[in-house]
Amino acid sequence: xxxxxxxxxxxxxxxxxxxxxxxxxxxxxxxxxxxxxxxxxxxxxxxxxxxxxxxxxxxxxxxxxxxxxxxxxxxxxxxxxxxxxxxxxxxxxxxxxxxxxxxxxxxxxxxxxxxxxxxxxxxxxxxxxxxxxxxxxxxxxxxxxxxxxxxxxxxxxxxxxxxxxxxxxxxxxxxxxxxxxxxxxxxxxxxxxxxxxxxxxxxxxxxxxxxxxxxxxxxxxxxxxxxxxxxxxxxxxxxxxxxxxxxxxxxxxxxxxxxxxxxxxxxxxxxxxxx
Amino acid sequence: xxxxxxxxxxxxxxxxxxxxxxxxxxxxxxxxxxxxxxxxxxxxxxxxxxxxxxxxxxxxxxxxxxxxxxxxxxxxxxxxxxxxxxxxxxxxxxxxxxxxxxxxxxxxxxxxxxxxxxxxxxxxxxxxxxxxxxxxxxxxxxxxxxxxxxxxxxxxxxx
Numbered sequence: 001x002x003x004x005x006x007x008x009x010x011x012x013x014x015x016x017x018x019x020x021x022x023x024x025x026x027x028x029x030x031x032x033x034x035x036x037x038x039x040x041x042x043x044x045x046x047x048x049x050x051x052x053x054x055x056x057x058x059x060x061x062x063x064x065x066x067x068x069x070x071x072x073x074x075x076x077x078x079x080x081x082x083x084x085x086x087x088x089x090x091x092x093x094x095x096x097x098x099x100x101x102x103x104x105x106x107x108x109x110x111x112x113x114x115x116x117x118x119x120x121x122x123x124x125x126x127x128x129x130x131x132x133x134x135x136x137x138x139x140x141x142x143x144x145x146x147x148x149x150x151x152x153x154x155x156x157x158x159x160x161x162x163x164x165x166x167x168x169x170x171x172x173x174x175x176x177x178x179x180x181x182x183x184x185x186x187x188x189x190x191x192x193x194x195x196x197x198x199x200x201x202x203x204x205x206x207x208x209x210x211x212x213x214x215x216x217x218x219x220x221x222x223x224x225x226x227x228x229x230x231x232x233x234x235x236x237x238x239x240x241x242x243x244x245x246x247x248x249x250x251x252x253x254x255x256x257x258x259x260x261x262x263x264x265x266x267x268x269x270x271x272x273x274x275x
Numbered sequence: 276x277x278x279x280x281x282x283x284x285x286x287x288x289x290x291x292x293x294x295x296x297x298x299x300x301x302x303x304x305x306x307x308x309x310x311x312x313x314x315x316x317x318x319x320x321x322x323x324x325x326x327x328x329x330x331x332x333x334x335x336x337x338x339x340x341x342x343x344x345x346x347x348x349x350x351x352x353x354x355x356x357x358x359x360x361x362x363x364x365x366x367x368x369x370x371x372x373x374x375x376x377x378x379x380x381x382x383x384x385x386x387x388x389x390x391x392x393x394x395x396x397x398x399x400x401x402x403x404x405x406x407x408x409x410x411x412x413x414x415x416x417x418x419x420x421x422x423x424x425x426x427x428x429x430x431x432x433x434x
Contacts, residue, residue, distance in 0.1 A: 002276065003296030020356050028337065030321050035336035038317040047296060047339070074331065094407015096325050096332040096385065178406040257425045 003037065007049045014050040015130035015153040023050050026153055028070050029100035031093070032109060050272075055155070056238045058082070066158040069104025069127075073116065076103070083165040088119035088186065091171040094178055104154045107140070108147055111205050112248050115171055117144065118204035121212060122167075122186035123159040130155040144209040166190045170265050172257065174248065176196040181205040182249040183258060185265050189225065196220040196229075202263075206241040206254060215239035216262070230266045280344040284309065284355025293340045300324045300335035303350065311380050312349040315409075322408030324387075325381035326350050332388040334407075351380035354387070362425040363387060371422035374412030381408050385424045396426055 008014040018024050023045035027033045036044060050070070058067035060081050067076075076082050076089040078099065089169075092101050092115060106116040107127070117140070125140040130153045141155065168187045173179035184204035190197050199220045201213040215236035223229035243254035264270055277292040280289070284307060291306045303309045303326070304397050311333055313322035319337035326335045327349040354361035366372070373379045382405055388395055389404035396404070401422045402415075410418060 002294065004276075005278070005295050005339070030337050030339055030342075034298060034339060035318045037339075038298060038336065044296075049342075090280075092387075093319075094322060094406055095388070096322065096334045096407050097319060099331045099333055100337065177402060 001118050003045060003047055005047045005049065007051060007108040009051055011050050011052045011055060011130040011153070011155045012134070012208060013102040014052075014253075015155075017046075017048050018153055019131065021046050026050075026187075028102040029072060031097055031101045032105060060161075063161055064158060066156055067103045068156050069102060069154040071103045071109075073098035073101050073103075073106075084162065084164045085116075087169045088116045088184075091115040091169075091181075091184065103157055107143060107154060107157075111208055112183075112246060113242070114131050114210055115181055115184045115204050118184050118202045118210040119169055119186040120153075120157060120159065121202035121210050122188045122200045123162060124188075124200055125157050127154045128156045128158070129153060135264050141212060144211075147209060162188050163190055168268070168270070170261055170270050172261055175205050182246050183254050183261065185258075185262055186267060189220070189266070191225070195222050195224055197222070203241060203258070205248075206243045206258065208242070208244070211239070211240055213240060213262075220266075225266055225268070227267065230263065233266065234263055278341055279416065280341060282343050282345060283347040285349055293342075295341075297337050299326070299328075299333075299338040299340045299343055299348075302340040303335060303348075309350050309352050313377055313380055315377070316379075319382075320409075321378070322385065322405075323378050323381040325384045325408060327384055327388050329393075330388075330391065332385050332407075349384065349387070351383050354383060361387070362429045363390070363422065366421040366425035366428065367418070370417045370424060372413060372417040372421035378408060378410045378412075382410065382418055387416075387423070388423070390426055394426060394429060396423070398423065403414045 002006045018026055020068045024032055025044050055070035056069045057068040073089040076085050106114055126137050127140050128135050128137050128141050166189050171184040172182045181204055183206055186202045188200040199217045201216045202210050204210045216233045219236050237259040243251040243255040246249050281290045287295055293302050300314050303312045313323045315323035317336045319334045324335040325332050328346050363386050385405050385408050401419050
């Protein structure tokens with residue numbers, strides 16, 4: 001079967017090509033798509049690419065961060081201003097994968113992958129979609145909930161620059177130093193007067209796509225990050241989750257260890273090596 | 276329909292016609308004839324197909340060949356200078372870092388990508404650099420020690 005590769009200079013043109021052809025797939029870094037191509041997936045007849053410079057642009061203004069969907073994990077790791085994202089970027093594959101793997105591609109990585117998307121969800125990110133309708137913005141949470149539908153092309157991802165010391169991330173794996181997630185947890189924990197204010201917590205590998213832990217967020221509101229303060233949050237740690245059995249871990253095991261790692265993350269017990 | 280591509284491979288100009296969707300690994304092995312690049316999983320998982328593209332490590336099995344046009348690619352075939360082995364190759368032999376040898380070309384290129392950027396790596400740097408490369412024989416310790424030896428020898432030889 002012959003595959004046609006179509007390359008476009010503008011994201012909107014790439015998005016149009018994607019919408020016009022049912023058997024077209026967009027290639028960002030290729031780490032997911034090329035697997036399917038190598039396995040001769042008959043549903044792929046066309047690969048669509050974009051060379052638009054905005055696709056790989058990192059925009060840093062005082063209060064906002066905008067990442068082109070084609071920004072690689074290696075590019076994130078090379079940007080000091082994004083140091084709070086480094087633990088999540090480093091959690092993606094080895095160095096060779098990180099040179100190819102993109103921010104946009106991670107949003108579509110099937111569970112148990114997608115650790116970087118979990119971090120972006122905790123940052124309340126929005127995504128800008130490209131398409132024949134022009135560009136439009138929607139919450140990342142909404143994209144993740146319907147990402148299985150085809151013909152979606154993410155142009156960029158944006159979020160408010162967080163307080164750096166409010167960001168925490170942990171990835172739990174069975175293989176070290178690199179392995180697929182048993183689960184991952186990303187948290188944005190702004191403190192006001194020593195108490196949590198507007199927390200954002202996201203889980204990876206605890207559902208078919210990364211999910212917000214909204215019950216935990218509510219339970220943390222106004223509470224200090226100590227053993228007593230986080231107890232109500234731990235009691236509702238499982239709300240909204242639907243983990244699956246896979247070769248990495250059983251759903252039962254994921255449920256068992258989730259509160260353990262959530263507690264450690266909230267209490268700041270992880271060293272830089274873990275997170 | 277085949278697409279013409281050109282790139283530099285270990286310092287030499289190479290031109291090839293590739294099928295749409297062809298990966299770089301198959302292109303290097305089957306069209307160009309560089310058999311030092313090994314294929315393990317074709318899924319971007321094992322790291323044995325690691326090459327260096329424009330100075331950074333990449334997995335050739337999940338790299339679309341067409342995207343490499345105009346690039347400079349390094350493989351294990353280009354490590355040796357005439358009869359002189361690369362310090363990494365010498366260290367791998369002396370440290371018994373290869374048993375079955377299948378992962379070795381990928382390990383060498385992952386290690387070279389590290390040393391090209393960081394000539395004095397720590398043990399942790401080496402572990403991180405080869406973290407995407409699977410070896411089922413050695414238990415990794417001889418490989419890590421070999422890369423550290425090569426870094427020391429390479430640094431010493433340039434002083």
